[in-house]
Amino acid sequence: MQRIGSAADVDSQEFRRNDLHNRQLAAELKERQRLARFDRPEKDIERLRRQNKLFVRNRIAALLDPETPFLELSTLAANKAYNGEVPGAAQVVGIGIVAGREVIVHADDSSVKSGAWYPLSVKKIVRALDIAIENRLPVVHLCDCAGGFLPLQAEFFADRYHAGRILRNQSILSRMGVPQVAIVMGQCTAAGAYVPALSEYNIVVEGTGAIFLGGPPVVKAATGEQVSAQELGGALMHTSVSGTSDYFATSELHAIAIARNVVARFHQPAKTCIDRVAPEPPAYDASELYGIIPEDARAQFDMREIIARLVDGSRFDEYQPRYATSLVCGFARLYGYQVGIVANNGVLFGDSALKGAHFIQICDKNRTPLLFLQNVTGFMVGREYERRGITKDGAKLIMTVSSASVPKFTIICNSSHGAGTYAMSGRAFDPRFVFSWPNSQISAMGAEQAAGVLTHVKARQLARNGGRLSEQELAGIREPVLEEYRERSSAYYATSELWDDGILDPVDTRTALAIALSASLNAPIDAPQYGVFRM
Amino acid sequence: MxxxxxxxxxxxxxxxxxxxxxxxxxxxxxxxxxxxxxxxxxxxxxxxxxxxxxxxxxxxxxxxxxxxxxxxxxxxxxxxxxxxxAAGNDGTCPLVARAPMPGRVVAITVSPGDSVSAGTALMMIESMKLETIIRSPQDGIVERIHVKENESFEHDAVLVTLSKEGF
Amino acid sequence: MPQLPFDTVLIANRGEIAARIVKTLRKLGLRSAVAYHEIDARTPAVSMADLAIQISGNTPIASYLDTRQIIAAADQARAGALHPGYGLLSENAEFARAVTDTGIAFIGPLPDTIELMGDKIRARNFVQSNGFPVTPCVIEEDDPATFASRAQAMGAPLLVKPSAGGGGKGMRIVRDLNTLEAAIEQARSEAGRYFGDARLYAERHLEYPRHIEVQVLGDRLGNVVHLYERECSVQRRFQKIIEETPSPALSQELRARICDTAVRIARAANYRNAGTVEFLLSGDDFYFLEMNTRLQVEHPVTEMITGVDLVAEQIYAAAGRELAFSQSDIVSNGHAIELRLYAEAPERGYAPTTGKVLLLEYPNDVRIDSGIMQGQHITPAFDPMLAKIIVHSPSRMESVLKAHRAVRELVLLGCETNANLLARIVSDEAFLGGHFHVGYLEQNPHLAAGNFSAGMSAFLASAALLTRPVRDSADAVPELHSALGNWRN
Missing domain, CATH: 3.30.700.30 (Glycoprotein, Type 4 Pilin)
Structure with a gap:
């Protein structure tokens, strides 16, 4: 395999300007993540202390094997929602190692609104369990939730992907033979009560943990019966009377020790075997990514420069290097695993779509996982291209992306717009994981373009009523539209809404992908199978 | 962990x-x-x-x-x-006086039911040619004496169990 | 050489000394018999002896102190002689008499000599009246009512001791006269329990003298020789830990003087077996401390430098033979050190330790007098001494190096010992230079404390790698995740 010869000039003005800009973006990301993880009102920390509860981060630290990685997902979920008052959507989700097993950790963060479930909390939990299902990862639930946030129940209760989906997904996991263990570290009420109940194993912490469908106030209101939480559904009752729980723990750490012991006994099916050799670091330093990603999102850059800083030895075996050059395809290795890379080097044309569709089928037949690196403004438009059938060629690409059986991973490196978002394995196409870079933008069309269209529409409405707008008035309409559009196509908005699995500092991408790739191989890869290609 | x-x-x-x-x-x-x-x-x-x-x-x-x-x-x-x-956090553990080292009981100076305060001599033991007095770690009532005079014991053996008054 | 008047010897002792005596009996072609308590069934002496006879009692120690059972065992073994070893009944004149009365030869001095030297006050008076130096002293029974005030008048520091005592039992140092009364009470209580004799005396306590003792050997005909001195100053709580000979503290002239004094004391006492005269040495002055009418724990260092088998000489003396050598025949050759291995934790105030000997490996090229074997339980029932390592080399420096190597090569797992302390002492500068005294360990508490964390990582690494859950949890982590380590995004 040939090594990519980087053309980046690290001493150039442009490189240094980009570097400064992207390092600032990375620093901003780290700061926002730090706040979402640790910044809590003193009264909430004090409450945990009073309740003899550990902070969720400490619980997870104790749960995980020391000296192993933890890939946290959707750290900034809900960062643009609920006035920013529900950091992380009051949930911590990630892939970690417990007793040597790759597991999904799902933890309620009771330092945020007592761990209450908001609509985006439910979305994050459902997504965590979808990941568990797609990748057959066992789940450890750390339950400490005050119940659903009732004022917003309409947004998380009744629909297909609302809270019921959590319980449905748990059941599906169990049916698939993927085990779960729940530690009850707080009160699990109503639907929350079923989380431990639907886990193969559950452990209740004496004194703080309790499971019941209706808590003491509900019981009192319904039947007048006066009963304490521990009496109603505490560790002793459930482990010795009802049989709802399996293990009685005297402390949170005791419960975690039991859970680790339980996970150590999980059956470990052999992972899917794909082509793998000994790993090799890239020949170029990952931190050079900061100088390559352009400060101006519209500026073009060569995606091979990115690939050179992600893959083993910076070696890349390019497929059809001379044909349809706006889509770069080729083979590389990531921590030794062979992957097929599909990356944008400009707008998608009909031939780019054909090249991509062919390459994806090769990878699918070859059991080679796919990595999509997005920087796409969409498909080319115009009479000439329509006449050549760009839509039917685009459909071929979308068909292969939708149908490929190998695991897919998508990184939104810069722009992600229009049908390009879809054809490059966007969220809707079930890649195993989607990650964004902090500079990235995702929307139906670019912000400038969209603002132009929207301003034009508005101007036309006014014109119909006989008005005519001055340049100043047009700008007055355009600016707020542009501002809102930018806000809603930012990486922070996307991650707030769980359109991705989290924003990555670009230098972390290689490792995050390795962890994701390894996790994905817990599920078998089906034989390739496709629908009807429009020829 | x-x-x-x-x-x-x-x-x-x-x-x-x-x-x-x-x-x-x-x-x-x-x-x-x-x-x-x-x-x-x-x-x-x-x-x-x-x-x-x-x-x-x-x-x-x-x-x-x-x-x-x-x-x-x-x-x-x-x-x-x-x-x-599991062992931690056990609030029901009775108070006990343990042997600081292996040895032999020379004389027992309390009986079950006696009320003792912290520091009260419970027994004299002999170890390493020296006599050592085992004292009550806390206020309480002697519930049980686990050894007899002249009996040998190992390090950390429970010598006397106390119960808390009003328990 | 005429035949010995007995062919079987009963050993009324246990541990390393019983095993050591068996070795000499074998060498002399005598049958060995040991009396043992059940708890000692799995010890070297019992497995080595030709005959082992079980005795019993309320406590293990009580059985070894039961004169009636011991004599019955000697009868049963048809023993013509009895070796009492050290400690236990070895300095009990009544026992020696009872043995002699049954027609069994007691391997030791005459009961009267035991009696004389066993009573520390009588012994002091005897020595003093014969013109030898003793430390100032007040004796309780001279006037019990004024004992405390007379002791007080002598001034601090002083030492309160049981008249019948030995081996440091019941001794109390008083540096603050306000604590004198309490020390007297405690010493009295311990004396009563250990020796059945609560009489006390108090003597001037020399701060930091050396403990020098002289091995003597006498026969029925009144011949007395010395076998040079032993330096026994490395002590804790009056318990010797390391002994050596020659003493690095003695000039030729002083050595000759102290050895000669010992011979004259023994001769005055009509001494007819192996015995030891103990002195305290302060500067160039020495004072009689006491005389031990038995074999000493540390006798092997003397054997190493003189080539004399002291147990054999004891047996010959008891058989009435004349000494086979004169003073000029006894030559001191090289230097010998003995390290005593105790079941105790110097790091925790010398607290006794217990356990099962799971692995026992002794170093090569040195003499080991061992009282333990693999599989044996170390209990708190007896003195905590497990074994002695004895090295012999041409010079003191070579001996010290050899001792250091030997104690580090010794492997005893399952019961904590003082081996680390021994290794620290023999590599300590003061010890290497020969500059120490009986207060040496007390003044250098760092020796007992040890370096807590030294080399800890090697221990933790070994323990981790030998513990299945630790190794399993390392092996369980996928290679990729191990390589990534503690990565966070």
Whole structure:
């Protein structure tokens, strides 16, 4: 395999300007993540202390094997929602190692609104369990939730992907033979009560943990019966009377020790075997990514420069290097695993779509996982291209992306717009994981373009009523539209809404992908199978 | 959750991780790599640590690991997290006076039912040619005396159980 | 040489000394018999002896102190002689008489000599009246009512001791006269329990003298020789830990003077077996401390430098033979050190330790007098001494190096010992230079404390690698995740 010869000039003005800009973006990301993880009102920390509860981060630290990685997902979920008052959507989700097993950790963060479930909390939990299902990862639930946030129940209760989906997904996991263990570290009420109940194993912490469908106030209101939480559904009752729980723990750490012991006994099916050799670091330093990603999102850059800083030895075996050059395809290795890379080097044309569709089928037949690196403004438009059938060629690409059986991973490196978002394995196409870079933008069309269209529409409405707008008035309409559009196509908005699995500092991408790739191989890869290609 | 070994009453947390060459040992404030152990017989082996080889004699007796390295002997106790965390937080544990060292009972100065305060002499023991007085750790009532005069006991044996007044 | 008048010897002792006596009996072609308590069934002496006879009692120690059972065992073994070893009944004149009365030869001095030297006050008076130096002293029974005030008048520091005592039992140092009364009470209580004799005396306590003792050997015909001195100053709580000979503290002239004094004391006492005269040495002055009418624990160092088997000489003396050598035949050759291995934790105030001997390996090229074997339980029932390591080399420095190597090579797993302390002492500068005294360990507490964390990582590494859950958890982590380590995004 040939090594990519980087053309980046690290001493150039442009490189240094980009570097400064992207390092600032990375620093901003780290700061926002730090706040979402640790910044809590003193009264909430004090409450945990009073309740003899550990902070969720400490619980997870104790749960995980020391000296192993933890890939946290959707750290900034809900960062643009609920006035920013529900950091992380009051949930911590990630892939970690417990007793040597790759597991999904799902933890309620009771330092945020007592761990209450908001609509985006439910979305994050459902997504965590979808990941568990797609990748057959066992789940450890750390339950400490005050119940659903009732004022917003309409947004998380009744629909297909609302809270019921959590319980449905748990059941599906169990049916698939993927085990779960729940530690009850707080009160699990109503639907929350079923989380431990639907886990193969559950452990209740004496004194703080309790499971019941209706808590003491509900019981009192319904039947007048006066009963304490521990009496109603505490560790002793459930482990010795009802049989709802399996293990009685005297402390949170005791419960975690039991859970680790339980996970150590999980059956470990052999992972899917794909082509793998000994790993090799890239020949170029990952931190050079900061100088390559352009400060101006519209500026073009060569995606091979990115690939050179992600893959083993910076070696890349390019497929059809001379044909349809706006889509770069080729083979590389990531921590030794062979992957097929599909990356944008400009707008998608009909031939780019054909090249991509062919390459994806090769990878699918070859059991080679796919990595999509997005920087796409969409498909080319115009009479000439329509006449050549760009839509039917685009459909071929979308068909292969939708149908490929190998695991897919998508990184939104810069722009992600229009049908390009879809054809490059966007969220809707079930890649195993989607990650964004902090500079990235995702929307139906670019912000400038969209603002132009929207301003034009508005101007036309006014014109119909006989008005005519001055340049100043047009700008007055355009600016707020542009501002809102930018806000809603930012990486922070996307991650707030769980359109991705989290924003990555670009230098972390290689490792995050390795962890994701390894996790994905817990599920078998089906034989390739496709629908009807429009020829 | 780290592993823990107790040596002379002090807990040492550590973690071992595999690497391409042997293992890495993660201690509280340092990482030593590579480390490896080759067993030569049931009770001897070679420890390789940071490039040096040390002959080790060892006996594993349950949770106790007895080691002889470079002329020094130490006994380390592996702390099973399940047991260790379960034992903590037990508020119902009765008050007891334990033997600070192995020895023999010389004279018992209290009887069951006696009310004692912290510091009251409970018994005199003899160990290492010296007499030592076992005193009550707290205020309470003598519930049970576990040894008789002239009886020998081991280190940490429960000598007297006390109960708290009003319990 | 005429045949010995007995062919079987009963050993009324246990541990390393019983095993050591068996070795000489074998060498002399005599049958060995040991009386043992059940708890000692799995010890070297019992497995080595030609005959082992079980005795019993309320406590293990009580059985070894039961004169009736011991004599019955000697009868049963048809023993013509009895060796009492050290400690236990070895300095009990009544026992020696009872043995002699049954027609069994007691391997030791005459009961009257035991009696004389066994009573520390009588012994002091005897020595003083024969013109030898003793430390100032007040004796309780001279006037019990004024004992405390007379002791007080002598001034601090002083030492309160049981008249019938030995081996440091019941001794109390008083540096603050306010604590004198309490020390007297405690010493009295311990004396009563250990020796059945609560009488006390108090003597001037020399701060930091050396403990020098002289091995003597006498026969029925009144011949007395010395076998040079032993330096026994490395002590803790009056318990010797390391002994050596020659003493690094003695000039030729002083050595000759102290050895000669010992011979004259023994001769005055009509001494007819192996015995030891103990002195305290302060500067160039020495004072009689006491005389031990038995074999000493530390006798092997004397054997190493003189080539004399002291147990054999004891047996010959008891058989009435004349000494086979004169003073000029006894030559001191090289230097010998004995290290006492105790079941105790110097790091925790010398607290006794217990356990099962799971692995026992002794170093090569040195003499080991061992009272333990693999599989044996170390209990608190007896004195905590387990074994002695004795080295012999041409010079003191070579001996010290050899001792250091030997104690580090010794492997005893399953019961904590003082081996680390021994290794620290023999590599300590003061010890190497020969500059020490009876307060040496007390003044250098770092020796007992040890370096807590030294080399800890090697122990933790070995323990980690030998503990299945630790190793399993390392092996369980996928290679990729191990390589990534503690990565966070």
């Amino acid at each position: 780290y592993h823990s070994f107790e040596v002379d009453g002090v807990d040492h947390t550590l973690w071992l991780s595999a690497s391409r060459h042997g293992y890495r040992l993660h201690l509280r404030d340092e990482v030593i790599a590579p480390v490896a152990f080759t067993e030569r017989s049931d009770s001897s082996g070679i420890l390789t640590i940071a490039g040096q080889s040390e002959p080790v004699r060892f006996v594993i007796d349950g949770e106790l690991i007895h080691l002889h390295i470079r002329g020094r002997t130490r006994t380390l106790r592996y702390i099973d997290p399940l047991g260790a965390y």
